[in-house]
Amino acid sequence: MSDQPDNLVLLYLRRLDERTGRMEEDMRDLKGRVTLLEQRVAAGFTHLEGTIAHQTARLDRLENRLERVERRLDLLPPAAE
Template sequence: MTDETTNLVLEHLRHIRGGIDDLRQDMREVKTRLGLLEQQYAVISGRLDRLTDRVERIERRLDLAEHPI
């Protein structure tokens, strides 16, 4: 290979490496954001569960709940 060909190949490899580095950084950001969304979902889910329990308890106290047959 000539020096010019070698330099061209190295230039392409550097460009590819830079692209991979950018993708790697993007994936880290996506994983971080996804983790935060999962935590927020867990908090909201827990709150909804507690709210459902409270509504059921209120319905029973007011005798609004359906009675099992």
């Protein structure tokens, strides 16, 4: 009987972990899409706006790389798979 609640808690924690992992992936996808939109909109405007959109894209890529490095060094919890 006492094993059942522990298993339920673990089950719900695993589900939350999976959902969090999917949300992280979705956020990365959305950031990439917004950056692409910024670049396309900026292409119709001045060079300065295009440069800003380009810098945003570079920062997004650097953020993803830094997160991967932090995970490898165990500075962040592992991503849900």
